[in-house]
Structures are given as C-alpha cells and as structure tokens.
Amino acid sequence: MTATIVPLLERPDLAEQVAAWGFAEWGHLNPGETLAQRVIRIRGKMNTDRVPVAFVALGADGGIVGTASLIFDDLEGDPRNPWLASVYVPSEYRKKGIASALVRAVEEAARRLGYSRLYLFTSTAPDLYAGLGWRPLERQDYRGEHIQVMDRTL
Template sequence: MSPQLAWLADHLHHSDRYAEWIHSQFSYEYAQQPLADWQREFAAGQSNGDWPCLVALDDEQLIGGAALARADLALRPELGPWLACVFVSPDARGQGLAERLIEGVCQEAKDRGWPRLYLHTQTQRDYYAKRGWQVLENFQAWGNEQWLMVRDL
C-alpha cells in the first residue's frame, strides 16, 4: 500500500517531529532559532496559514512532507507563496514521494487561486528544473549559493 498524503493540521501529533527534521536538514537556515521555538512556530503555522504542511504517512508513521508557506525568504518578502520544508525520510526515498508531495502542494496553491509558487534551494536546482521550475536568480545566503525558482501553476 502506498503512503497516504494528508494535511498535518489533521495529524498534529506529528508536528514536532517534522519540525525537528526540517530544523536538522536545513540547519544553516535555523542556526539562530532554537528547535523549541521553531517547533512552536511550525505547529502554530498549521492553523494560522503560515506553514500548512502536506505530510506522507505510511500506516500512520510520518515519512515525509512539504509545506505551502506564506513567506520563506526574508530577502524577498514581496514573493510568495512558497513551496518549503520538502523532506522525505531517508528510508522512504526513491519512490517518487517527494514528487507526490510537491504536486499536492502545487495543486492546493492552484485551488486557492494562486498563479505561481516560489522556492529556494541550495542543492536541488536540477531536481526542480526537471519538474517545471525555472530559475529566477541565484544569490548568496547562509554562506552558500542558493537558487530562487518559480513555477507557474
């Protein structure tokens, strides 16, 4: 049976764990924010519209997710909404799960009437480019080159 996709707001008991994965995976972005603070912000974001997250559950076990963020890049506050917090646990990779999650977030954004989504990535530019995302610009942040990308919905 393939993993089920659901909104984290309906499975909030997984929120702290997912926030922990993101805090660890993208530690360069969260260097100034203690984990507990991020966990509180992320959990609140499931109901206030800041970080609604689509998660993948395999028999109620959390194995991945992706968020539809209101804002995700302080350098570009005029842009949004964003695809953010994309993560699949290592033992669940290679099954197209990230792509399902990304498409689910894109569909939700489209259903809400948004014409495009943005993302920024440090290492996955080619992955997203193969899936219809276009590079808007590259920039320096968190001590590395980053890519700002957009996808029309």
Template sequence: MLTLDWLRHHPEHTEQLAEWLYQQFPYEFSEQSLLDWQAEFVAGQHNGDWEMLVALDHGQLLGCAGLAKDDLPLRAELGPWLACVYVRPEARGQGLAERLVERICATARERGHARLYLHTYDRADYYARRGWALLERFQAWGNPQHLMCRQL
C-alpha cells in the first residue's frame, strides 16, 4: 500500500535518501562531502530547512519531494522551494512524482504561502505542463537552469 508521509516519521530512511539525492544532484553538492550533506539533511528534517515528503510502499522507500526554506543561494530572497523531487527508476511512470509535488504544494498553501519556487536544468517542460511558470533562465553548476514559480 502506497503512503505519503514526512521523513521525520521514518528516520530509518534518512541516510539512504540523503545518499540518493547526493548521487542524483551531484552538481549541487560538489563542495560538500556525503557525510556533511547527510548531517545537514538529518538536521533539516527537524529545523524546517529541508522537510521531505516520502513515498513508501509497505515500508519500502520509492521517492520523495522536499519543501525547503532555501534551495538556491543565488536567490536567497525567494522561497519556499519545491526541492529534490526524486522517484526510484523502477517506480517511475506511475504519477508518483506528481502526487508528491501536489502534496508539497498543498502543504505550502496550508502554511499561508502564495507561491512556491523551484529550479531545474532538465525538467522545465514537465513542470510547465503542471502549472509552473518560467521566471528566468540562468547558469549554475555548469548547466543552464530554469527558475520557475507556481501560484498556490
């Protein structure tokens, strides 16, 4: 049975998920060791910096999406952010990422936020089809990036 829940309720998955994200988004962690990122990630589940929503099937971790205070140092005035959307390859193509993203959007709206931001280098079309608007293009981490926003 598929459930969506906050990672803080499932701490046994924290280190593994941090490692997956470190591998999936290596350009963002180029100046940080895996151990340092794992420590920051664990702390973020409790201090609100990196609240992660996870998808679990009978306790097996399938994917995640984050609600982050700050996900782009170049634009510290913006936030909150949809961050670190990831679904394991064997669980893709079933709408899981969309369910995770929608729950993050609903949570941000419930907390009184009028908009949510994200940045991506390779999924701008995916997000545009789901109501996200392109705000600007920029260069970071050696790739062209898209800064996007969604009204909640």
C-alpha cells in the first residue's frame, strides 16, 4: 500500500483522530492531560516551517492511515533535540511500510529545518527504527517503561 504523507496543516480535520490515537496509546506518559487538551496540543503541531510538525499518512481514499511528529523536546529533562515522536499506524494498516514512510517524512522535515541529528525513544519498536538506519543509544526507565533511546544522523 502506498500512503501519501502530508503535514497535518493540510488536513486540520484529522487533528481529533491523531489526538485520540495518541491519548489511547501514550496517555499514561502525559498524566493529567485530557483528550480535549491533547487535541489543542496536536493543533499546535500544525506547522511546516518550524518545529513542532505533525504529519498524517493518507490512504487512496484520503482517509487517515497513520501519523508521526517532529517535536523539540520529548524526554522530560533531556537536553537533546529534536525528536521523532508519536509514530502510530492502526492495526489494520500495519506491515505495509506506512510507519517507514512517516519516519522518512519526519527525517526529511528535520533536515530541511536545518538539523543534522534526530532522536527518538521507544519501548515497542526498536527493530523498526534499526531497520531504517537508527542507532541504539542508552536504555532508561522512564515513567514506568523500559525505553530505548536512538538517534539518526541526517
């Protein structure tokens, strides 16, 4: 399946869906944040010329089939930046290369905005990123999860 990756800025109607996925998947990492607050935060990522930038993957019918973001800070207290974050593809669209295309779009955006290195952390999919050329850095315990920090030279 070929998905088209566009900035959320081009499809503001999809902000609620992006927020709902993130709320269900990573709500525990932002304790106290409501879904309504998350929608507002996602709308703040509707940029193309500065960080943060949210992307959506669109199927042939224009429906949303995934999302990923370029953000400045992710791990609280960590001075490194920027970060690839919130990579999500719903289960029915997985294993078709959509996450890979989203990761490439975020890398390209970071490069275009002048960054030469990008970071991420993951507790679920280090192999996905390793396969895309990301390098494992340290492991940490963060808010109840064992996470792997990774980086990529752009």
